[in-house]
Amino acid sequence: MSISLKNVYFTYPDAPHRPVLNIPCWTVAPQEQVFVHGPSGGGKSTLLNLLSGMLVPSQEGQGGQGEVSILGKRLDKMSQRQLDRFRANHIGYVFQQLNLIPYLSSVENILLATYFSAHKKARVKSADVEKLLTKLNISPDDWSKQIAKLSTGQQQRVAIARALINKPELLIADEPTSSLDQDNRDNFMSVLVSLVAENKITLVFVSHDKSLSRYFNRIDALSDISCLSGARGCS
């Protein structure tokens, strides 16, 4: 399994009695492309932060602390430093916006991502970066322009490149298309889906926009994954 969550329970420290997530069981197979939809403020971003190790499950889940297993590794058992390293090496992440450092160029942003994944740093060449940018339809004139000077559509595509440069096994996308118009959205989605398939990457894509579900073969509602009313067993 690429992702396996068991008994994952999460509350924010400032509201300890209001659980945001309570996931008895959720798994994603390798190379699966999952679309998770749910209303805004429903805990989608929290789920993604748990998957990337930015957040750890709260203690008070049923049966002690839940398990977060990504690519066969238990994130809930890792130290902060191991999590940082793991994230840099194995997980790509695309946000809704502010995916890139605005005062760096596209190439610099992508190389910044390689800076923290120690063992891959040596292997990434500027040729790889250029190949990726070309695939994402970013014209060479824009490669060394400041990110702030690119259009939103271009920025989100550069964000894909940044997320994929370390050849992650898992790509997490958090409403990446919500700031794009219809044309850019279609363009973005088709590029993303084809690159993910080509590189055999597991994709977890969350959005409130159900019209995007046509790009995916597995569609989960957050309300089905996370059961806040009562516990359910792992089926």
Added chain:
Amino acid sequence: MFIKLALKSLLNRKGSVVLTLMAMTISVFVLLAVEHIRYQAKENFAKTVSGVDLIVGARTGSLNLLLYSVFRIGSPTNNIAWESFKQIANNPQVKWAIPITLGDSHKGYRVMGTTKPYFEYFSYGNQHKLKFDQGSAFNQVFDVVLGSDVAKELGYSTGDAIILSHGLASTSFSLHDDRPFTVTGILEPTGTPVDQTLHVSLEGIEAIHINWRQGVKMPGNKMTEEQIEQLELKPKSVTALMLGLKSRMATFHVQREINQSVREPLLAILPGVALSELWQMMNILENTLLLVAILVFVAALLGLSAMLLSSIRYREAEIRLLRVVGAPSVFLFFLIQIETLMITIVSLILGAGILAISLAVAQDFLISRFGLPVSSNILSESAAYYALGIIAASIVIAIIPSLKAYSKAKINI
């Protein structure tokens, strides 16, 4: 990548960074300037007089005697009788004795009456003797030797005639206009008050005061120069004496002898001891200046810290992004630290550069106005310590915004 990120991030926030940089530069400038001038002033004061074993004057405070005899600051309390000078000069321990008489001036520069051995024995700095740039010492009653600044500022050269005025004000109305002096020599620059002094013979001082009573010129019975030269111009009193002894060992002995003289109340001081007393007094002023400079610097540092702190709020998305691509939380801590270090080092270079340039420009002014020769070479051991201190202080103060960035990175999202 790390340095590049910090640099580009600073460039991206040009406006606030430039203002902070200016505040830091000014504070570094003030701090280094105070330290440099403090150091140079001490150096210069210490080198003003050397080779003089004892200074003798009327009984007064040792500082007062030192100030008026060597630095030409303040006024003598009383004079020494000529007989006392004779007696001291004849002491077998005394190698040489130079009398000096003060009280007249020329366009704000002080006139000092002395004897010819002054040019031979007086030394400054590291035992440098006085040297003549033009001409030679005075031979006639109405000859004058100028310090280098006097000649330069007033545009005199040898052969020129000048008129001295009674008293010390630069716009004195009581001029010795009946007795012009002729410039016979100009001294080389020394970087001491000698540069601002006009030297005449004791006889010259006597001669211009013939027919004066109680500081007022008496009208009538004007004497010709020939008549004056016929007279025996023996001074009745002098302001102070500089003594060189045959043996250093005898210094305290001779000093005690003079201090205990019953004939006339006299005071003998060791210039070095009096100088160190002067330091103790100057220390208060110096330390106050230094304190103000340090406070200015601390204010600039706090400004720097505040600027970085507010930038972190504005950079939350950037911090989250760095965390997502795998940057450890400490990376954010060091990112803020390196930004601080860049600002500090640039302001250090700018501040030191501006100081060196302004010293080079202000050099002439400082010499002519305060007799303070300040070198524009600010590279010294103490300046290096200050630079290190400045860097260390900025690292310490940057801990505040760095920790903020660190904790933001820790709890991100």
